[in-house]
Amino acid sequence: xxxxxxxxxRKVHSPIHNLDPRIKFVYVIAIFVAAIIFYQIxxxxxxFLIQIPFVLxxxxxxxxxxxxxxxxxxxxxxxxxxxxxxxxxxxxxFTAPNIENAAAMTMRFVVLVESFSVFFLTxxxxxxxxxxxxxxxxxxxxxxxxxxxxxxxxLAEEAQTIMDAQKARGLExxxxxxxxxxxxxxxxxxxxxxxxxxxxxxxxEAMESRAWGATKKRTNLYAxxxxxxxxxxxxxxxxxxIATVYIRLYVPIPTIASFF
Amino acid sequence: xxxxxTKNLTYTYPGATKPSIVDVSIKVEKGEFVLITxxxxxxxxxxxxxxxxxxxxxxxxxxxxxxxxxxIDTLKHHTYEMAKHVGLVFQNPENQLFALSIExxxxxxxxxxxxxxxxxxxxxxxxxxxxxxxxxxERSPHEISGGQQQRVAIASVLAMEPEVIVLDEPTSxxxxxxxxxxxxxxxxxxxxxxxxxxxxxxxxxxxAKYSNHLIVMDHGAVRLEGDPRKILASEETRLIGVxxxxxxxxxxxxxxxxxxxxxxxxxxxxxxxxxxxxxLKPRD
Ligand SMILES: Nc1ncnc2c1ncn2[C@@H]1O[C@H](COP(=O)(O)OP(=O)(O)O)[C@@H](O)[C@H]1O
Ligand SMILES: [Mg+2]
Numbered sequence: 001x002x003x004x005x006x007x008x009x010r011k012v013h014s015p016i017h018n019l020d021p022r023i024k025f026v027y028v029i030a031i032f033v034a035a036i037i038f039y040q041i042x043x044x045x046x047x048f049l050i051q052i053p054f055v056l057x058x059x060x061x062x063x064x065x066x067x068x069x070x071x072x073x074x075x076x077x078x079x080x081x082x083x084x085x086x087x088x089x090x091x092x093x094f095t096a097p098n099i100e101n102a103a104a105m106t107m108r109f110v111v112l113v114e115s116f117s118v119f120f121l122t123x124x125x126x127x128x129x130x131x132x133x134x135x136x137x138x139x140x141x142x143x144x145x146x147x148x149x150x151x152x153x154x155l156a157e158e159a160q161t162i163m164d165a166q167k168a169r170g171l172e173x174x175x176x177x178x179x180x181x182x183x184x185x186x187x188x189x190x191x192x193x194x195x196x197x198x199x200x201x202x203x204x205e206a207m208e209s210r211a212w213g214a215t216k217k218r219t220n221l222y223a224x225x226x227x228x229x230x231x232x233x234x235x236x237x238x239x240x241x242i243a244t245v246y247i248r249l250y251v252p253i254p255t256i257a258s259f260f
Numbered sequence: 261x262x263x264x265x266t267k268n269l270t271y272t273y274p275g276a277t278k279p280s281i282v283d284v285s286i287k288v289e290k291g292e293f294v295l296i297t298x299x300x301x302x303x304x305x306x307x308x309x310x311x312x313x314x315x316x317x318x319x320x321x322x323x324x325x326x327x328x329x330x331x332i333d334t335l336k337h338h339t340y341e342m343a344k345h346v347g348l349v350f351q352n353p354e355n356q357l358f359a360l361s362i363e364x365x366x367x368x369x370x371x372x373x374x375x376x377x378x379x380x381x382x383x384x385x386x387x388x389x390x391x392x393x394x395x396x397x398e399r400s401p402h403e404i405s406g407g408q409q410q411r412v413a414i415a416s417v418l419a420m421e422p423e424v425i426v427l428d429e430p431t432s433x434x435x436x437x438x439x440x441x442x443x444x445x446x447x448x449x450x451x452x453x454x455x456x457x458x459x460x461x462x463x464x465x466x467x468a469k470y471s472n473h474l475i476v477m478d479h480g481a482v483r484l485e486g487d488p489r490k491i492l493a494s495e496e497t498r499l500i501g502v503x504x505x506x507x508x509x510x511x512x513x514x515x516x517x518x519x520x521x522x523x524x525x526x527x528x529x530x531x532x533x534x535x536x537x538x539x540l541k542p543r544d
Contacts, residue, residue: 126360147358206356210369211343221367
């Protein structure tokens with residue numbers, strides 16, 4: 001079942017995992033804003049580097065590297081397009097500032113990917129669901145979200161079972177052209193859908209039996225409370241934003257080329 | 261006063277041509293351990309659904325007759341109002357757990373009725389302890405076994421502190437050992453907390469000894485009702501196709517051959533063993 005391992009989640013405790021997801025989300029937005037404000041390589045590199053301690057504290061470096069590797073193709077694309085456009089518009093020659101500029105645009109993209117991946121790698125679905133419940137989002141949405149997460153591994157396992165059963169009865173999934181292959185999946189999809197419908201009816205029955213919709217004023221077993229770490233993160237966010245605005249307005253930013 | 265009383269209850273699912281339960285009149289007293297059995301398709305699940313108003317509120321269809329549960333007319337009250345009085349545990353443990361942690365699932369009903377957090381914490385912990393799953397409360401449902409999942413389902417209705425718990429074939433997805441553990445948990449709740457239990461089961465071998473009220477259904481109707489020892493010893497029960505405990509069968513065979521082990525029909529191997537030991541004891 002290794003294919004589906006990625007769909008499962010586990011409660012992990014680390015200083016970063018334990019942070020309030022709402023504050024972490026504000027942090028993503030702050031990095032986002034800073035990355036948009038700067039267009040020079042040096043501040044963007046700094047934005048990239050200051051996030052690495054988070055990754056290390058959360059001990060998700062392996063998954064984090066994987067997500068960066070996933071973004072590598074798009075990053076290369078951005079770099080090449082940027083270099084090419086300046087090449088054609090500035091009289092057919094490469095200049096150091098042009099290349100640096102292209103690198104900065106690429107870095108901006110990488111910083112955005114990095115901050116999103118830190119958020120999603122360190123926020124467990126139940127924490128996210130709780131944040132949804134505690135914000136103004138209607139409870140039904142939060143419930144739909146957590147229930148979907150809950151049933152993804154169940155359905156994935158069921159799909160595997162059905163595929164195995166159909167293969168045992170002679171179904172060849174990997175045969176034929178693309179259209180034939182899509183058609184091959186019909187005997188897998190139909191039982192899967194039928195079973196999902198039956199499952200949802202049973203779920204609805206169980207929810208009704210446990211007083212779903214009894215009152216508009218629902219309460220919650222858990223409460224999101226701000227801890228020391230959350231206040232520290234708020235301070236970091238404010239620091240990043242102030243530094244960003246100050247540097248952008250008053251500090252001349254050197255280019256790497258100017259060092260040589 | 262009876263905790264559950266039905267009078268001439270007849271129910272037809274929407275679009276069905278014939279009723280799934282026919283003229284059911286039963287009476288369950290507070291604190292009883294009721295066992296409902298009968299061949300599949302005979303209407304056991306449908307009858308369970310009437311106890312908290314899923315039938316007819318959720319399933320629609322046509323319900324005739326009278327039913328009161330915990331003094332409430334379920335026809336006039338919604339299922340969410342009944343949830344405080346009657347807890348339903350279903351066959352498939354997987355499809356009754358929706359949360360990402362076990363304790364959150366146990367809290368689900370209490371959250372829905374708006375119980376304050378501290379009181380909720382107390383009730384959740386109590387229910388977790390009663391069912392022996394306190395230590396795994398932070399796990400997610402797919403990390404635990406089917407037997408544990410079913411105990412979570414029991415805990416989640418128990419947390420509401422209902423007067424009645426109805427379990428519809430709660431062990432049909434489980435191995436015999438996990439099943440036995442579930443029955444022990446249920447029996448304990450019945451004995452120690454005085455909760456009325458209604459258990460739908462085929463495995464009478466394991467459960468008959470706990471019950472003091474047996475209902476045998478067939479084709480939507482109640483065919484036999486009363487003392488399990490009397491009913492399981494009757495010829496009629498065997499003809500309906502009820503899985504009579506092996507110990508009871510053996511007792512009857514021996515009795516037919518003229519070997520009377522006592523007046524009480526045994527319901528479990530332990531009871532039969534005791535009677536045999538008693539009979540075989542050398543007399544002086
Ligand atoms: N949701 C439903 N809609 C229509 N008919 C149903 C539904 N559920 C059960 N039935 C029918 O009602 C009868 C009794 O079923 P059920 O109560 O599930 O029996 P049991 O639990 O004893 O196996 C069966 O004939 C079955 O086909
Ligand atoms: Mg049934």
